[in-house]
Amino acid sequence: MIEFQNGIHVKGTGLWLDAKRRVDFCFVSHAHFDHAVKHAKILATPETAKLCQHRFGKAKFKTLEYNQPRELKKGIRVELFPSGHILGGAQILIEKRGVRMVYTGDFKLRKSLTAKKAEIKRCDILIMESTFGLPRYLFPPLKEIYARMVEFVEDAQAQGKTPIFLAYSLGKAQEAMKILSNRGFKLAVHGTIYNIAKIFEEFGVKFKNYQPYQAGKLEDRVLIIPPWAKRSRMVKNIPRKRVTILTGWAIHSDAKDYYGVDEAIPLSDHADFSELMEYVKKAGPQKIYTVHGFSEFSSYLKKEGFDAEQLKESTDISKSLW
Ligand SMILES: [Zn+2]
Structure with missing residues:
Protein backbone atom coordinates (compact mmCIF):
# COMPACT_ATOMS: atom_id res chain seq x y z
CA MET A 1 0.00 0.00 0.00
CA TYR A 137 12.54 16.45 24.84
CA LEU A 138 9.86 18.26 26.80
CA PHE A 139 9.49 21.95 26.02
CA PRO A 140 8.59 24.44 28.76
CA PRO A 141 5.18 26.17 28.57
CA LEU A 142 4.93 28.81 25.81
CA LYS A 143 4.37 31.55 28.39
CA GLU A 144 7.76 30.78 29.88
CA ILE A 145 9.43 30.78 26.45
CA TYR A 146 7.85 34.14 25.54
CA ALA A 147 9.02 35.57 28.87
CA ARG A 148 12.58 34.41 28.18
CA MET A 149 12.52 36.10 24.78
CA VAL A 150 11.35 39.38 26.32
CA GLU A 151 13.90 39.13 29.11
CA PHE A 152 16.66 38.53 26.55
CA VAL A 153 15.74 41.74 24.69
CA GLU A 154 15.44 43.83 27.85
CA ASP A 155 18.74 42.58 29.29
CA ALA A 156 20.61 43.25 26.04
CA GLN A 157 19.11 46.72 25.65
CA ALA A 158 19.87 47.56 29.29
CA GLN A 159 23.52 46.79 28.50
CA GLY A 160 23.40 49.00 25.41
CA LYS A 161 23.64 45.97 23.11
CA THR A 162 21.62 44.97 20.04
CA PRO A 163 19.51 41.86 20.70
CA ILE A 164 19.79 39.43 17.77
CA PHE A 165 17.52 36.40 17.28
CA LEU A 166 18.58 33.57 14.98
CA ALA A 167 15.48 31.92 13.53
CA TYR A 168 15.02 30.08 10.24
CA SER A 169 13.57 32.34 7.63
CA LEU A 170 10.27 30.55 6.97
CA GLY A 171 8.01 30.11 9.97
CA LYS A 172 10.19 30.50 13.05
CA ALA A 173 11.28 34.03 12.16
CA GLN A 174 7.70 35.21 11.54
CA GLU A 175 6.59 33.59 14.81
CA ALA A 176 9.36 35.53 16.59
CA MET A 177 8.29 38.72 14.79
CA LYS A 178 4.75 38.27 16.05
CA ILE A 179 5.76 37.46 19.64
CA LEU A 180 8.18 40.39 19.91
CA SER A 181 6.15 43.02 18.05
CA ASN A 182 3.05 42.10 20.11
CA ARG A 183 5.10 43.14 23.12
CA GLY A 184 5.89 46.51 21.62
CA PHE A 185 9.45 45.95 20.40
CA LYS A 186 10.50 47.51 17.10
CA LEU A 187 12.06 45.05 14.66
CA ALA A 188 14.61 44.94 11.87
CA VAL A 189 14.59 41.70 9.90
CA HIS A 190 16.85 40.10 7.30
CA GLY A 191 15.66 40.52 3.70
CA THR A 192 14.76 36.82 3.27
CA ILE A 193 12.60 37.00 6.40
CA TYR A 194 11.03 40.29 5.27
CA ASN A 195 10.01 38.88 1.88
CA ILE A 196 8.40 35.83 3.46
CA ALA A 197 6.62 38.00 6.06
CA LYS A 198 5.05 39.91 3.15
CA ILE A 199 3.60 36.62 1.84
CA PHE A 200 2.25 35.81 5.33
CA GLU A 201 0.51 39.21 5.27
CA GLU A 202 -1.19 38.34 1.95
CA PHE A 203 -2.79 35.47 3.84
CA GLY A 204 -3.93 37.67 6.73
CA VAL A 205 -1.06 37.18 9.20
CA LYS A 206 -0.07 40.81 9.89
CA PHE A 207 3.01 42.15 11.66
CA LYS A 208 3.64 45.47 13.37
CA ASN A 209 6.67 47.75 13.58
CA TYR A 210 9.11 45.98 11.29
CA GLN A 211 11.42 46.95 8.47
CA PRO A 212 14.14 45.25 6.47
CA TYR A 213 17.54 45.55 8.10
CA GLN A 214 19.77 48.27 6.71
CA ALA A 215 23.36 48.47 7.89
CA GLY A 216 23.89 51.21 10.45
CA LYS A 217 20.18 51.88 10.89
CA LEU A 218 19.32 49.66 13.83
CA GLU A 219 18.66 52.28 16.49
CA ASP A 220 16.75 50.47 19.24
CA ARG A 221 15.42 47.71 17.03
CA VAL A 222 15.56 43.98 17.72
CA LEU A 223 17.26 42.16 14.84
CA ILE A 224 15.95 38.83 13.50
CA ILE A 225 18.11 36.92 11.01
CA PRO A 226 18.40 33.34 9.72
CA PRO A 227 21.07 31.26 11.54
CA TRP A 228 23.37 31.19 8.48
CA ALA A 229 23.60 35.01 8.51
CA LYS A 230 25.31 35.03 11.91
CA ARG A 231 28.74 34.96 10.27
CA SER A 232 27.90 37.60 7.68
CA ARG A 233 29.69 40.94 7.58
CA MET A 234 26.39 42.68 8.28
CA VAL A 235 26.27 41.04 11.71
CA LYS A 236 30.01 41.18 12.36
CA ASN A 237 29.87 44.95 11.87
CA ILE A 238 27.39 45.42 14.71
CA PRO A 239 29.76 46.42 17.52
CA ARG A 240 27.78 45.58 20.65
CA LYS A 241 25.35 42.69 20.50
CA ARG A 242 23.88 39.67 22.23
CA VAL A 243 22.79 36.69 20.15
CA THR A 244 20.21 33.99 20.87
CA ILE A 245 18.92 31.12 18.76
CA LEU A 246 15.32 29.86 18.73
CA THR A 247 15.29 26.07 18.41
CA GLY A 248 13.83 23.00 20.10
CA TRP A 249 17.41 21.66 20.40
CA ALA A 250 17.99 24.39 23.03
CA ILE A 251 16.81 21.73 25.49
CA HIS A 252 20.40 20.40 25.42
CA SER A 253 22.51 22.04 28.11
CA ASP A 254 25.42 22.56 25.67
CA ALA A 255 23.25 24.16 22.93
CA LYS A 256 24.77 27.62 23.52
CA ASP A 257 28.28 26.35 22.80
CA TYR A 258 27.11 24.19 19.90
CA TYR A 259 25.52 27.17 18.14
CA GLY A 260 28.12 29.70 19.37
CA VAL A 261 25.51 32.04 20.87
CA ASP A 262 24.93 33.82 24.20
CA GLU A 263 21.64 32.06 24.83
CA ALA A 264 19.45 29.32 23.32
CA ILE A 265 15.66 29.43 23.75
CA PRO A 266 13.53 26.32 23.01
CA LEU A 267 10.87 27.82 20.73
CA SER A 268 10.06 24.96 18.37
CA ASP A 269 7.81 24.32 15.37
ZN1 LIG B 1 9.45 21.79 8.56
Missing part, protein backbone atom coordinates in the same frame (compact mmCIF):
# COMPACT_ATOMS: atom_id res chain seq x y z
CA ILE A 2 2.82 2.37 0.75
CA GLU A 3 6.36 2.33 -0.44
CA PHE A 4 9.19 4.29 1.13
CA GLN A 5 11.92 5.45 -1.18
CA ASN A 6 13.15 9.02 -0.78
CA GLY A 7 9.58 9.86 0.12
CA ILE A 8 6.41 7.88 0.60
CA HIS A 9 4.53 6.49 -2.37
CA VAL A 10 0.89 5.61 -1.74
CA LYS A 11 0.29 2.74 -4.12
CA GLY A 12 -2.85 2.85 -6.24
CA THR A 13 -3.19 6.62 -5.94
CA GLY A 14 -0.25 7.84 -8.02
CA LEU A 15 0.48 10.16 -5.12
CA TRP A 16 3.78 10.66 -3.29
CA LEU A 17 4.10 12.33 0.11
CA ASP A 18 6.97 14.80 0.65
CA ALA A 19 9.21 13.00 -1.84
CA LYS A 20 12.79 14.23 -1.73
CA ARG A 21 13.39 13.74 -5.45
CA ARG A 22 11.28 14.99 -8.35
CA VAL A 23 8.24 12.80 -9.01
CA ASP A 24 5.09 13.15 -11.16
CA PHE A 25 2.59 13.99 -8.44
CA CYS A 26 3.39 14.80 -4.83
CA PHE A 27 1.72 16.12 -1.70
CA VAL A 28 4.01 18.79 -0.22
CA SER A 29 3.13 19.19 3.46
CA HIS A 30 4.85 22.57 3.84
CA ALA A 31 7.40 24.80 2.12
CA HIS A 32 10.57 23.97 4.10
CA PHE A 33 13.38 22.92 1.79
CA ASP A 34 13.66 19.42 3.25
CA HIS A 35 10.06 18.76 2.15
CA ALA A 36 9.47 20.98 -0.86
CA VAL A 37 10.83 19.81 -4.20
CA LYS A 38 9.76 21.11 -7.60
CA HIS A 39 7.70 18.11 -8.72
CA ALA A 40 5.87 17.84 -12.04
CA LYS A 41 2.62 18.45 -10.13
CA ILE A 42 2.19 19.41 -6.47
CA LEU A 43 -0.77 18.93 -4.14
CA ALA A 44 -0.65 21.57 -1.38
CA THR A 45 -2.58 24.31 0.42
CA PRO A 46 -2.74 27.71 -1.34
CA GLU A 47 -0.31 29.11 1.28
CA THR A 48 2.25 26.37 0.70
CA ALA A 49 1.87 26.75 -3.07
CA LYS A 50 2.61 30.47 -2.81
CA LEU A 51 5.60 29.92 -0.50
CA CYS A 52 6.96 27.16 -2.77
CA GLN A 53 6.69 29.48 -5.76
CA HIS A 54 8.57 32.13 -3.85
CA ARG A 55 11.32 29.64 -3.02
CA PHE A 56 11.76 27.74 -6.29
CA GLY A 57 9.75 29.54 -8.97
CA LYS A 58 6.71 28.57 -11.00
CA ALA A 59 5.38 25.02 -10.82
CA LYS A 60 2.14 23.17 -11.46
CA PHE A 61 -0.07 23.07 -8.36
CA LYS A 62 -3.33 21.44 -7.40
CA THR A 63 -4.33 23.48 -4.35
CA LEU A 64 -6.74 22.34 -1.67
CA GLU A 65 -7.98 24.37 1.29
CA TYR A 66 -8.02 22.78 4.74
CA ASN A 67 -10.96 20.47 5.49
CA GLN A 68 -12.25 20.25 1.91
CA PRO A 69 -12.38 16.52 1.09
CA ARG A 70 -11.85 15.70 -2.61
CA GLU A 71 -12.02 12.56 -4.68
CA LEU A 72 -8.50 12.10 -6.04
CA LYS A 73 -9.62 9.27 -8.28
CA LYS A 74 -12.46 6.80 -8.07
CA GLY A 75 -12.75 5.43 -4.56
CA ILE A 76 -9.87 7.48 -3.14
CA ARG A 77 -10.65 10.53 -1.04
CA VAL A 78 -8.08 13.01 0.23
CA GLU A 79 -8.39 15.83 2.71
CA LEU A 80 -5.79 18.34 3.94
CA PHE A 81 -5.96 19.64 7.49
CA PRO A 82 -3.74 21.92 9.63
CA SER A 83 -0.46 20.63 11.05
CA GLY A 84 0.28 23.70 13.22
CA HIS A 85 3.89 23.61 11.96
CA ILE A 86 4.12 26.80 9.84
CA LEU A 87 1.75 28.89 7.70
CA GLY A 88 0.08 26.58 5.17
CA GLY A 89 1.44 23.43 6.80
CA ALA A 90 -0.89 20.50 6.23
CA GLN A 91 -1.43 16.88 7.13
CA ILE A 92 -3.20 14.62 4.65
CA LEU A 93 -5.93 12.06 5.20
CA ILE A 94 -6.24 9.45 2.45
CA GLU A 95 -9.30 7.23 2.59
CA LYS A 96 -9.86 4.14 0.52
CA ARG A 97 -12.55 1.50 1.07
CA GLY A 98 -13.23 2.92 4.52
CA VAL A 99 -9.59 2.62 5.64
CA ARG A 100 -8.16 5.92 6.81
CA MET A 101 -4.48 6.76 6.55
CA VAL A 102 -2.97 10.01 7.86
CA TYR A 103 0.46 11.43 7.08
CA THR A 104 1.33 14.24 9.49
CA GLY A 105 4.36 15.89 7.87
CA ASP A 106 6.03 18.14 10.45
CA PHE A 107 3.57 19.18 13.14
CA LYS A 108 3.15 20.64 16.59
CA LEU A 109 0.09 20.72 18.85
CA ARG A 110 0.95 23.84 20.83
CA LYS A 111 -0.44 27.21 19.84
CA SER A 112 1.14 29.22 17.05
CA LEU A 113 0.57 32.91 16.33
CA THR A 114 1.23 32.45 12.60
CA ALA A 115 -0.14 28.97 11.77
CA LYS A 116 -3.58 27.39 12.22
CA LYS A 117 -3.80 25.07 15.21
CA ALA A 118 -3.17 21.41 14.40
CA GLU A 119 -6.10 19.02 14.18
CA ILE A 120 -6.05 15.32 15.01
CA LYS A 121 -8.24 12.92 13.04
CA ARG A 122 -9.02 9.31 13.97
CA CYS A 123 -7.23 6.98 11.58
CA ASP A 124 -6.27 3.34 11.01
CA ILE A 125 -2.75 3.93 9.71
CA LEU A 126 -0.64 6.83 10.92
CA ILE A 127 2.61 7.96 9.33
CA MET A 128 4.07 10.52 11.69
CA GLU A 129 7.17 12.63 12.15
CA SER A 130 9.11 12.03 15.37
CA THR A 131 11.83 14.68 15.38
CA PHE A 132 11.77 15.02 19.18
CA GLY A 133 10.79 11.43 19.89
CA LEU A 134 12.74 10.91 23.12
CA PRO A 135 11.30 11.54 26.62
CA ARG A 136 14.05 14.06 27.39
CA HIS A 270 7.82 20.60 16.12
CA ALA A 271 5.91 18.52 18.65
CA ASP A 272 7.82 17.57 21.79
CA PHE A 273 7.68 14.04 23.20
CA SER A 274 4.44 14.62 25.13
CA GLU A 275 2.72 16.13 22.08
CA LEU A 276 3.78 13.16 19.93
CA MET A 277 2.26 10.78 22.51
CA GLU A 278 -0.89 12.88 22.86
CA TYR A 279 -1.32 12.87 19.09
CA VAL A 280 -1.09 9.08 18.85
CA LYS A 281 -3.54 8.50 21.71
CA LYS A 282 -6.12 10.79 20.14
CA ALA A 283 -5.70 9.43 16.59
CA GLY A 284 -6.02 5.82 17.83
CA PRO A 285 -4.34 4.09 14.86
CA GLN A 286 -3.91 0.34 14.51
CA LYS A 287 -0.55 0.76 12.80
CA ILE A 288 2.04 3.54 13.15
CA TYR A 289 5.03 4.25 10.95
CA THR A 290 7.45 6.91 12.18
CA VAL A 291 9.57 9.00 9.83
CA HIS A 292 12.40 11.46 10.62
CA GLY A 293 13.81 11.66 14.11
CA PHE A 294 14.84 9.01 16.56
CA SER A 295 14.18 5.37 15.72
CA GLU A 296 13.73 4.72 19.47
CA PHE A 297 10.40 6.57 19.37
CA SER A 298 8.65 3.50 17.95
CA SER A 299 9.80 1.46 20.96
CA TYR A 300 8.20 3.99 23.31
CA LEU A 301 4.99 3.64 21.30
CA LYS A 302 5.18 -0.15 21.62
CA LYS A 303 5.46 0.21 25.40
CA GLU A 304 2.17 2.10 25.26
CA GLY A 305 0.62 -0.84 23.39
CA PHE A 306 0.78 0.49 19.83
CA ASP A 307 1.92 -1.45 16.79
CA ALA A 308 4.69 0.88 15.65
CA GLU A 309 7.86 0.81 13.61
CA GLN A 310 10.17 3.26 11.96
CA LEU A 311 9.63 3.48 8.23
CA LYS A 312 12.76 2.32 6.44
CA GLU A 313 13.45 1.70 2.77
CA SER A 314 13.44 -2.01 3.62
CA THR A 315 10.19 -1.96 5.65
CA ASP A 316 7.89 -4.79 4.60
CA ILE A 317 4.53 -3.13 4.48
CA SER A 318 2.70 -5.85 2.61
CA LYS A 319 0.89 -6.80 5.81
CA SER A 320 -0.55 -3.32 6.06
CA LEU A 321 -4.26 -2.88 6.59
CA TRP A 322 -4.94 -1.33 3.22
